[in-house]
Amino acid sequence: MTQRAREIADNLAEVRGRIENAAIAAERAAAEINLIVVTKTFPVADLEILYDLGLRNFGENRDQEAAPKAAALADDIHWHFQGQIQSKKLPSILSWAKTIHSIDQYSHASKVNEVVTTPFEIFVQVDLQTVQNPDRGGVPLPELEALLDRLQELGNLKVMGLMAVAPLGEDPQLAFARLSKIHSQVLVSYPEYRYLSCGMSGDFEAAIAAGATHIRVGSSILGSREPLI
Numbered sequence: 001m002t003q004r005a006r007e008i009a010d011n012l013a014e015v016r017g018r019i020e021n022a023a024i025a026a027e028r029a030a031a032e033i034n035l036i037v038v039t040k041t042f043p044v045a046d047l048e049i050l051y052d053l054g055l056r057n058f059g060e061n062r063d064q065e066a067a068p069k070a071a072a073l074a075d076d077i078h079w080h081f082q083g084q085i086q087s088k089k090l091p092s093i094l095s096w097a098k099t100i101h102s103i104d105q106y107s108h109a110s111k112v113n114e115v116v117t118t119p120f121e122i123f124v125q126v127d128l129q130t131v132q133n134p135d136r137g138g139v140p141l142p143e144l145e146a147l148l149d150r151l152q153e154l155g156n157l158k159v160m161g162l163m164a165v166a167p168l169g170e171d172p173q174l175a176f177a178r179l180s181k182i183h184s185q186v187l188v189s190y191p192e193y194r195y196l197s198c199g200m201s202g203d204f205e206a207a208i209a210a211g212a213t214h215i216r217v218g219s220s221i222l223g224s225r226e227p228l229i
């Protein structure tokens with residue numbers, strides 16, 4: 001094993017330990033928490049190490065970066081897209097991604113629906129900021145219900161549930177508690193939207209406590225990266 005492989009394997013073991021402990025604390029089964037390794041900015045060689053460690057769920061934020069990585073790696077990887085969507089990039093994103101976590105507009109959902117032929121997994125990203133800030137994405141809460149209702153028109157989408165990022169500077173426990181409450185309200189009308197994509201390196205324990213089923217973890221496994229965006 002190379003030094004880098006050892007480092008990634010050790011980090012992964014530590015993250016899995018944290019997931020386990022957070023699941024126990026929340027009286028949940030660790031098996032119901034899906035770990036997506038966020039591989040943005042890291043080279044294909046690192047993804048090969050992750051693959052050899054048995055990981056198959058990778059998350060990327062940019063089509064230009066992810067498309068060649070997906071082409072270079074095995075076909076049984078489940079690629080997740082969680083970045084900001086540009087409409088014109090969607091056909092390319094859909095050529096490699098199997099799940100999009102960052103749908104926050106009807107027009108993007110409708111474009112996905114047009115391009116795909118079999119039900120395609122999406123999460124609807126909600127904006128948890130108490131003061132609106134267009135930078136981080138997500139549908140503003142007052143518009144969430146109307147968006148979910150409109151998605152019913154789109155037969156090629158499989159809506160998995162909600163996705164969110166904890167606002168900068170806010171205690172993630174408070175932010176994810178809000179998300180959990182929003183999710184409960186959504187489940188009344190749409191019981192099949194049962195998944196919750198939230199939690200990153202710094203806050204996935206809080207996310208697991210709030211019911212996260214999909215956590216997106218990069219730097220805790222792969223190390224720090226140059227700031228993106």
Ligand SMILES: *Cc1c(COP(=O)(O)O)cnc(C)c1O
Nearest residue numbers: 038082200201202216217218219
């Ligand atoms: C980069 C990113 C992550 C992973 O963040 P880390 O802090 O490296 O774990 C998760 N979700 C989204 C939307 C991201 O952009």
